[in-house]
Amino acid sequence: MNKVVTFGEIMLRLAPHGFLRFSQSNSFDVIYGGGESNVAVSLANYGVPVDFVTRLPKNDIGECAMMEMRKRGVNCENIIWGGDRLGIYFLETGAVNRGSKVVYDRQHSAIAEIQPGMIDWEKVFEGSNWFHWTGITPAISQGAADACLEAV
Structure with missing residues (x-):
């Protein structure tokens, strides 16, 4: 079976416990995820x-963030390293009405500062037959848009 390649941002999600509001919480749960990384994990769960x-x-x-993907069976050997920070988003879970x-706090995240030429797409696509990215990835920054276009 050929592999699937997903490309996008993985973010740090910080959320108050249960249904607490931001102003009611003194601590946050930590979860790593994002559209494309969630698709990768789902595919890995199905043995793809x-x-x-x-x-x-x-x-x-x-x-x-990388270890979270690895422990779920996703190959991470084509992740590139650089930039100063991971994008963050804060989630307050709704309750009743x-x-x-x-x-979101993703300005100047590592992926937002990506530039064309940083990823060896020829190597990445070896043995693959599907490429998944979402519309948010090229909307993050011009560099991310250019990297998406380069991949396509």
Whole structure:
């Protein structure tokens, strides 16, 4: 079976416990995820060989994001390292009539500062027959848009 390649941002999600509001919480649960990384994990759960391609900061938080993917059976050998930070989003889960709330903090994230030529797409696509990315990836920055176009 040929592999699937996914390309996009994995983010750090910080969420208050249960249905607490941001202002009611003194601590946050940590989860790593994002559209393309979630697709990669789902495919791996079905036994499909899958690579996740992104750019992560070379620090403990970037390493944790990569380890989260690896422990779920996703190949991460084509992740590139650089930049200063991982994108973050805060999730306040809705309750009863109160909707959920999301606050994004992704400006200057590692993937937002990606540039064409940083990823060896020929190597990435060896043995693959499907490429998955979403519309949010090229909308992150001009560099991310150019990297998507380069991949396509």
